[in-house]
Amino acid sequence: MNAKVRLYVDHPLGAGQTVPLDRDQAHYLFGVMRLAVGARVALFNGRDGEWQAEVAEASKRCGVLACVEQSKPLQLPPDLWLIFAPIKKARTDFIVEKAAEMGAARILPVATDFTNSERIRQDRLQAHAVEAAEQCGGTYVPEVAELQKLSALLDHWPENRQLMFCDEAEVGQRLFLDAVQSEDPPTASGPWAILIGPEGGFSDAERKRLQAMQQAHVVSLGPRILRADTAAVAAMTLWQRALGDW
Amino acid sequence: MNAKVRLYVDHPLGAGQTVPLDRDQAHYLFGVMRLAVGARVALFNGRDGEWQAEVAEASKRCGVLACVEQSKPLQLPPDLWLIFAPIKKARTDFIVEKAAEMGAARILPVATDFTNSERIRQDRLQAHAVEAAEQCGGTYVPEVAELQKLSALLDHWPENRQLMFCDEAEVGQRLFLDAVQSEDPPTASGPWAILIGPEGGFSDAERKRLQAMQQAHVVSLGPRILRADTAAVAAMTLWQRALGDW
DSSP states (O other): OOOSOEEEOSSOOOTTOEEEEOHHHHIIIIIISOOOTTOEEEEEOSSSOEEEEEEEEEOSSOEEEEEEEEEEOOOOOOSEEEEEOOOSHHHHHHHHHHHHHHTOSEEEEEEOTTOOOOOOOHHHHHHHHHHHHHHHTOSOOOEEOOOEEHHHHHHTOOTTOEEEEEOTTOOSOTTHHHHHHHSOHHHHHSOEEEEEOOTTOOOHHHHHHHHHOTTEEEEOOOSSOOOHHHHHHHHHHHHHHHHSOO | OOOSOEEEOSSOOOTTOEEEEOHHHHIIIIIISOOOTTOEEEEEOSSSOEEEEEEEEEOSSOEEEEEEEEEEOOOOOOSEEEEEOOOSHHHHHHHHHHHHHHTOSEEEEEEOTTOOOOOOOHHHHHHHHHHHHHHHTOSOOOEEOOOEEHHHHHHTOOTTOEEEEEOTTOOSOTTHHHHHHHSOHHHHHSOEEEEEOOTTOOOHHHHHHHHHOTTEEEEOOOSSOOOHHHHHHHHHHHHHHHHSOO
């Protein structure tokens, strides 16, 4: 029987491999989840797929798991970046969680001209991405980058990465993804990014710069104005269905 | 210049119409938002579109707004129900907010065989739907129904309402919406509902019953298991784009 508990570990996984637990992990498995020696745990590390492991040693502050067999191969998400401007804490946490669930490969918080929040706790956001991966059965954890300026990100934009850019000022673009799908393979199958605008919208300078990029594709998300967290999930849905792994 | 503040009122709106404010509304407009006599407020009531109104009288506990001109016609969402099993409070609130933003016409919480939460505060959820409509620029507020049993809802299921049913046990159904789109107009253009399963999944009895319904259409939401709140937004996105008003 496969384990009910899934745990991300930063340790190699493989046949015969043992995995030492740190204090937090031991507390979670033995204190909170009440697992005993012999119990099963599913492990993944973002590189070696998912492994069923058995509790070999358990104490309050440490423990050892032993890998038994691989239960899933590594499934990398498509090469999709989610770029967003941090908003209120709960909604920023939510965007990171949703990006991990929806299958983004990398999550990039950016400061825009109208961004209110100027700091993020990268370590906390990364922990949210890990937790979401544990919950959603994924074998990969997207990296949450440090906050950077949108202008700096665009200064070094990779030439071959397409950019889906959601602008509430735009309408009538609903067929964009159909168009992209019917284009030459390079556009549709190469690396992509989705950029979600800040709550206050883009500045005119930002909008002009984005519109001038040859990699940019504007998409509309319907007649109602979506909050940034809703827009992130909706945009990833459109992209995953048209070009991703759905 | 159009107003920055949008307010839902349960009062007729029209040329020459005045709208009395209750204590909470007066506190919000004059205490929190610091509006004075002559300031503009955008009003909607779910029936008469959006109206620009002017503050005619303002005091601590009451006030009067006077309609000036209509700024948006009434825009009804498509006839789409969102049906979901309540989960933890914050995520239930979130589902209601997202359903309103994404353009559901009606929101129906249901108790399923594996639902943990057995009560909801319908009035609180309805208030979340109102707030979401105020935020997203909509002119319509979806009704949040009282909690009912899924089995009772299915007992009286309207014959002409199609049911999009998201089951994490299903895969390989990604072309369902394309298929629906190419069918005869009755299926695609009639009333619809989206049913999001509970966190513990459907029971075997529920799954069998749903699968036997002629109105049921199973759809997959990708290779990762989505939380119920994520699934709600993703499913509404697919539906709105294929069959709705996006």
